[in-house]
Amino acid sequence: MRIKLFYICVVWLVSSMSCIAKNEVKVHLTVNPEKKSFTCKYQIKLQPKAKRSHFVFTLNKAFHVEGVRSKGQSKYEVRPFFDLFQKDTLKRIEVAFANNSKSTREVTISYSGNVPERFFTDNVLEFSAHTNWLPNIPGKEYELVSYELEVSVEDGYQVISTSHPVGQKPGTYTFRGSAPNIEITAIAATEFEELSTGSEGHTVSVYKAGRRMNAADTTLLRHTREAIAYFNQTIGKEHPIATFTVLLPGTNRDAFGLLDNAVNITYADFNTNNVEDRLILAHEISHKWWAYGRWNDYNNWLNEAFATYASLLYLRAIGDTATYEEEIAKRQASSKNSPALVGFDVSKHDYKTYRQVIYGKGTVALYHLHKKIGDKRFLQLLSQVAAAKIATTEELLEKVEKLEGKELRRWFEATLKS
Ligand SMILES: [Zn+2]
Missing domain, CATH: 2.60.40.1730 (tricorn interacting facor f3 domain)
Structure with a gap:
């Protein structure tokens, strides 16, 4: 299996941002x-x-x-x-x-x-x-x-x-x-091919630079629309995506989401018929909502674990429950003896441990929270958290307490600290 890094593709905007010119x-x-x-x-x-x-x-x-x-x-x-x-x-x-x-x-x-x-x-x-x-x-x-x-x-x-x-x-x-x-962003090329389609309240355009479109790109367009439709009804209920751009420069390096309703996928052989690539696509699209956590400390799990869990939720929603469970089990195993999420000092650990904690352990914590409160309440909580554009774990816990009560907050806080 190819190793693909999800590069840091996150944003920290202070909550007072909107008041500042x-x-x-x-x-x-x-x-x-x-x-x-x-x-x-x-x-x-x-x-x-x-x-x-x-x-x-x-x-x-x-x-x-x-x-x-x-x-x-x-x-x-x-x-x-x-x-x-x-x-x-x-x-x-x-x-x-x-x-x-x-x-x-x-x-x-x-x-x-x-x-x-x-x-x-x-x-x-x-x-x-x-x-x-x-x-x-x-x-x-x-x-x-x-x-x-x-x-x-x-x-x-x-x-x-x-x-x-x-x-x-x-x-x-x-x-x-x-x-x-x-x-x-600017991409210059001798030619671009475009695939575009819109219905159900959102339009998606795929731009491929310097190469011919193929069957995988048609599938990519369909899967992008499918993921957006799912997210718009769940985590993105408060701020749904109306137009979205997929850039395919073919420079073959990485993939990342952009706040301006776009993703940049540079892999030359990206094919969302493979579940790994489908998860990358959904992860990066969901950064439209999971982009406000503070990125330079452990609070980055508010971006990366939330985007990872959102991509797994999408997979489950389209019927691939087996991979959803497998991916959770993998992360449970790899993050088992890793340091606690809250207080994790990102400067003192290697990248592997960073991934295990910020991406893996955070995803497992969300899985447990989901299991505890069930689909309806969990998705409601996610859409509220996304709409609040929260930057810190403390703000998340306050939101959990407001929506789900003191006891659940205490339990979730203990989970994040263990
Ligand atoms: Zn990410």
């Missing part, structure tokens, strides 16, 4: 397909209240910073540093404004580079959340921004994103939307 981002990306290189102008208008005099951005260490400009800027500095989130050395760009500057905090960073290995094929170039192609504010990689993305590419290439372009002229495509800064 979003940063506005304008990106102009120029792609050179022949050289597999690009230049980019990234402009960010920081929230009106941000009158600080000092800002920091991070950028892929392999890129060349050509300039940093802003009105009222006194200086900028670029130097390498080790970033704990990306676990990599990055470029750190520090921008200082003159103390008395009243101007809007608007910064433009111009840079260029080669598209990183594993993010291109002969006729496809992928600029996605995992390409690490944009500057980020450290710790705010997943903060929502309103963006305009303009992509220029030579004749013979087309560009798609997570939504349709709002403007298009020969060689230039413009997209607009709201997404986590790190998730702004």
